[in-house]
Amino acid sequence: MQLTTRGRYAVTAVLDLALHAERGTMRLADIADRQGISLSYLEQLFARLRREGLVVSVRGPGGGYRLAQPQEQLSIGRIIDAVNERLDVTRCGGKGDCQQGDTCLTHHLWSELSENLQEFLHGITIADLLRRHERADRGQASGEDGS
Secondary structure (H helix, E strand, O other): OOOOHHHHHHHHHHHHHHHOHHHOOEOHHHHHHHHOOOHHHHHHHHHHHHHOOOEEEEOOOOOEEEEOOOHHHOEHHHHHHHOOOOOOOOOOOOOOOOEOOEOOOOHHHHHHHHHHHHHHHHOOEHHHHHHHHHHHHHHHHOOOOOO
């Protein structure tokens, strides 16, 4: 199991959008520049995020994107799900037919890990990540090195 760039970039871009929410809408080109993500790739991701109701696009001068929901309601799991990222550590996609149609010896272990991973990601919101980011910034500003 590995989180692909699609999921990572989607979370990074939405977090960037939230970090700059006070500016109103945000252009994807600005996010692309700040985060080092291809603009065309961001456009594809944001089309999916918009279809899932996680972001809103605004046309015209000063247009761009903004979050469609409060940061406290937007979980990392929902963002990853919205871009069709599949986080499953089983070999069988959770079907239980891992070994020539039979359930392998460790299926239940990997299945439970996948469920816990989903619960974990759905339990963290954009607001949680923003708070962590702010704490880290304060720690760096005060000279703390985290050790």
